[in-house]
Amino acid sequence: MSxxxxxxxxGPAAxxxxxxxxxxxxxxxxxxxxMSLMEMSHRGAIYERVHNETEQLVRELMGVPDGYKVLLVQGGASTQFAMVPMNLLKPDQAAAYVATGSWATKAIKEAKLFGEVAIAASSEADAYKRIPSLDELNVPGNAAYVHLTSNETIEGTQWAEYPDTGDVPLVADMSSDILCRPVDVSRFGLIYAGAQKNLGPSGVTIxxxxxxxVGAPSMTVPTMFRYDTHAKSGSLYNTPPSFAIYMANRVLNWVKAQGGAAGVERLNRxxxxxxxxxxxxxxxxxxGFANADSRSIMNVTFRLGSEELEKKFVKDSEAAGFVGLKGHRDVGGLRASIYNAVPLSSVKALVDFMGEFARTNG
Structure with a gap:
């Protein structure tokens, strides 16, 4: 299709x-x-097969070991900002967070509604241009878990290596880089990701x-916000987002055909x-906005010499058929999100455009 x-x-993305x-x-x-899959009962055999296959594909492609549940839930990562502390935090504990940018900050704000929050490390003083080094982490002794944002879509930073938090469960928001590279799931207590960047359309969260x-929370938590509700029912406690799950199934099969996480990582890099x-x-x-050692392979953020030149870049790029290169309103600048499904040909076209724009406007 030309x-x-x-x-x-x-996000929603390519x-x-x-x-x-x-x-x-x-x-x-x-x-x-x-009939369409969208018209079927979620209790029927055809949909249930698609549903179960989607869970199995997540297990296979992420290398999920025994002893873990894979849940397909609604509400996006923003709902997980609340579900994590509601389910994992106890009254005598603190929720430890690494502050790396806009999305980590939102997760911290939500966690504070449910109990004590400790900042284990932060790059706020550096305008969130970097990921804290592993030796900067200071995890309190009463930590219920350590939460990090694997990839900050707005600032364009990404953890190159994950910290070892010992007996304290490591929780990761991988919404914008899930399955962009192989990850050792056994190092995490919990991983969550909205699908709409790397796994499908919006509507389902992995x-x-x-x-x-996965157990009874220590605080009063509504049924739909309990992990054990979804774990016991195979993510079929209520009507699931069937179309989003079907599309995630198709995308997961596509990732498998690319050689899995290792295959797409080679292309992403x-x-x-x-x-x-x-x-x-x-x-x-x-x-470039992010420090070189913290650069994301999913979201490339950069600036030009003036806001006027950046506006011209956006205008000219849109005229040339490019979409989505304007930076987030919170930080400005420019951003190219190059998730798994963005083809190499699009990136080559962008690089050519950037070269020509620099030549004619430099």
Missing amino acids: NRAYNFNA LPLEVLQQAQEQFVEFENSG VVVREDL EKANLIYSTIDASGGFYK
Whole structure:
């Protein structure tokens, strides 16, 4: 399809073209059933198979070991900001958080509604341009868990290596970098991710949680906000977001066909290196926002010499068929989100555009 935009949206984000085409083919009638999957009962055998296969694909592609539950829930990562402390925090404990940017800050704000919060490390003094080093972490002795944001979409920073928190469960918001690279799930107590960046459309959230952390919360928690509710029912306690789960299923199968997490990581690093090399070789025309050792392979953030020039970059890029390159309103600047499904051809087109824009505006 020659009229496809160069989609660099931060989320909802690009989906694989072949997945969209497959969904189009299957939308009106799914597997000779006489109806769309969207019309079926979530208690029926056909949907249940798709549902269970989606969970198994998450297990396979992430290498989820025994002793973990995979949940498919609604509400996005923003709901998890509350569910994590509601389910894991006890009255005599503190929730430890690493403050790395906009999304970590929102998670901290939510956790404070439910109990004591300790900041284990922060890069606020450096305008969130970096990920704290592992030796900066100061975890209190009464910590219920340590929470980090694996990738900050707005600032464009990403953990290159995760901390070892010992007996204290490590909790990670991986909404914007889940399955962009292999991860050792056994190092985490809980991982959550909204699907709308790397796994599908908005509507479903993946939660991978160690079974010993799934139990009766110490505080009064509504039924729908308890992990044990969803764990006991196989994520079918209530009507699930069936279309979003179906699309996640298709995207997960696509990731598997690319060689799994290791396969997409190779492509993701090639895409990121192309853009970062263009920034670094521009003689200062483009200025990367994140420190070099904290750069994300999912969200490339950069600035130009003036806001006026940045506005011109956005305007000219949109005229050339690029979408989503304007930075988040909270920080400004420019951002290219290059999630798993963003094709290498789009990144090459962007690099060519950046080179020409620097030549004509430098």
